[in-house]
Amino acid sequence: xxxxxxxxxxxxxxxxxxxxxxxxxxxxxxxxxxxxxxxxxxxxxxxxxxxxxxxxxxxxxxxxxxxxxxxxxxxxxxxxxxxxxxxxxxxxxxxxxxxxxxxxxxxxxxxxxxxxxxxxxxxxxxxxxxxxxxxxxxxxxxxxxxxxxxxxxxxxxxxxxxxxxxxxxxxxxxxxxxxxxxxxxxxxxxxxxxxxxxxxxxxx
Amino acid sequence: xxxxxxxxxxxxxxxxxxxxxxxxxxxxxxxxxxxxxxxxxxxxxxxxxxxxxxxxxxxxxxxxxxxxxxxxxxxxxxxxxxxxxxxxxxxxxxxxxxxxxxxxxxxxxxxxxxxxxxxxxxxxxxxxxxxxxxxxxxxxxxxxxxxxxxxxxxxxxxxxxxxxxxxxxxxxxxxxxxxxxxxxxxxxxxxxxxxxxxxxxxxx
DNA sequence: AGGAATATCACTCAAAGGTGTGACATTCTC
DNA sequence: GAGAATGTCACACCTTTGAGTGATATTCCT
Numbered sequence: 379x380x381x382x383x384x385x386x387x388x389x390x391x392x393x394x395x396x397x398x399x400x401x402x403x404x405x406x407x408x409x410x411x412x413x414x415x416x417x418x419x420x421x422x423x424x425x426x427x428x429x430x431x432x433x434x435x436x437x438x439x440x441x442x443x444x445x446x447x448x449x450x451x452x453x454x455x456x457x458x459x460x461x462x463x464x465x466x467x468x469x470x471x472x473x474x475x476x477x478x479x480x481x482x483x484x485x486x487x488x489x490x491x492x493x494x495x496x497x498x499x500x501x502x503x504x505x506x507x508x509x510x511x512x513x514x515x516x517x518x519x520x521x522x523x524x525x526x527x528x529x530x531x532x533x534x535x536x537x538x539x540x541x542x543x544x545x546x547x548x549x550x551x552x553x554x555x556x557x558x559x560x561x562x563x564x565x566x567x568x569x570x571x572x573x574x575x576x577x578x579x580x581x582x
Numbered sequence: 583x584x585x586x587x588x589x590x591x592x593x594x595x596x597x598x599x600x601x602x603x604x605x606x607x608x609x610x611x612x613x614x615x616x617x618x619x620x621x622x623x624x625x626x627x628x629x630x631x632x633x634x635x636x637x638x639x640x641x642x643x644x645x646x647x648x649x650x651x652x653x654x655x656x657x658x659x660x661x662x663x664x665x666x667x668x669x670x671x672x673x674x675x676x677x678x679x680x681x682x683x684x685x686x687x688x689x690x691x692x693x694x695x696x697x698x699x700x701x702x703x704x705x706x707x708x709x710x711x712x713x714x715x716x717x718x719x720x721x722x723x724x725x726x727x728x729x730x731x732x733x734x735x736x737x738x739x740x741x742x743x744x745x746x747x748x749x750x751x752x753x754x755x756x757x758x759x760x761x762x763x764x765x766x767x768x769x770x771x772x773x774x775x776x777x778x779x780x781x782x783x784x785x786x
Numbered sequence: 787a788g789g790a791a792t793a794t795c796a797c798t799c800a801a802a803g804g805t806g807t808g809a810c811a812t813t814c815t816c
Numbered sequence: 817g818a819g820a821a822t823g824t825c826a827c828a829c830c831t832t833t834g835a836g837t838g839a840t841a842t843t844c845c846t
Contacts, residue, residue, distance in 0.1 A: 550824055751796085
């Protein structure tokens with residue numbers, strides 16, 4: 379028997395998943411959660427074999443919950459479930475220790491298959507997700523400072539604005555952003571904004 | 583009996599919706615569709631009372647399908663179903679003649695309620711959606727040309743690039759973008775990019 | 787027909803952005 | 817403890833962007 383917790387903020391999706399997972403009668407959904415904190419609570423209370431964890435959730439999101447949950451239950455098998463295939467989401471999930479990553483628009487059997495594989499101790503990624511992961515892995519990471527600058531840039535601040543907010547010189551702002559642009563392989567800030575949103579580095 | 587067609591690209595969501603809609607035994611799901619074209623086909627074949635239409639779908643998306651479907655079946659009641667509350671999606675849906683707009687993260691009862699209301703001939707929007715719609719309605723529309731320029735901007739092109747692509751002068755590009763920025767109420771192109779993505783005017 | 791909206795272009799000027807190069811202190815890492 | 821990475825700043829230089837103003841032809845709407 380595979381004991382599983384579903385964490386997704388959409389009630390409709392939770393119900394759909396319950397239904398889909400009936401394909402394999404060995405899977406038992408022992409609890410549901412609507413955000414990261416509830417997921418943590420559900421894992422604590424039910425000690426499941428697998429956690430099916432959505433990334434985008436209001437309140438505590440799946441990625442930040444993932445860190446905490448794996449810190450407390452290092453051996454728990456977590457299968458990330460997401461609507462998006464944003465590089466950053468995939469990368470951070472796997473780096474954080476998730477055993478798999480499935481995108482919701484896959485056919486139901488894929489999801490059940492992923493649960494089975496992960497339950498059996500394997501990792502699971504579709505080819506597409508694996509490709510994105512491998513691609514992202516070769517990219518240099520932004521430093522926390524650089525990420526901070528990028529986020530302010532996405533919010534529409536000019537270099538001068540940023541220098542004022544962070545109380546550093548405009549030259550420093552430019553230096554950081556130059557590094558950011560190089561790492562992201564873009565030429566202008568407008569392009570950086572679009573890329574940052576696409577990759578999931580910053581939200582619009 | 584309320585005869586209904588579900589159009590959503592996620593099989594999991596379709597199943598969840600089927601389940602949720604059982605709350606009202608008068609609702610009968612007569613067909614499912616996974617994209618805009620299938621939705622059109624399903625409507626043609628089953629002539630339902632209501633179409634529950636997702637916006638973001640691969641291939642033909644919900645919005646473009648909506649126009650065509652309402653052109654063929656002007657009296658069909660269409661309830662838009664979306665993950666996002668992007669202004670542009672809401673606005674275009676209602677302007678195109680949808681009878682309601684619900685966001686998927688609502689509680690299941692809300693969705694069923696929306697179906698009931700729309701079936702009864704009323705329109706349905708949550709307060710939040712109505713607020714966004716009213717806000718958007720007051721904004722001036724971008725012309726198709728302006729939108730075209732904005733999209734190229736979002737893709738990271740400079741004014742010079744754009745002038746080359748569209749074979750117009752850089753001055754003209756600037757003139758258009760000045761109008762765009764004014765209409766969007768932003769000061770810089772980076773901000774415009776973020777806003778365009780947020781509002782659903784252009785995708786990243 | 788007349789007016790509004792749209793699309794086009796020109797010219798100027800100031801502000802912001804981006805490149806290249808160099809430097810220095812701190813912190814992390816092996 | 818040496819070396820790499822990070823965060824900070826400076827200066828010079830050029831490019832791009834954005835604001836202001838004005839003008840013309842076309843199209844759309846009434």
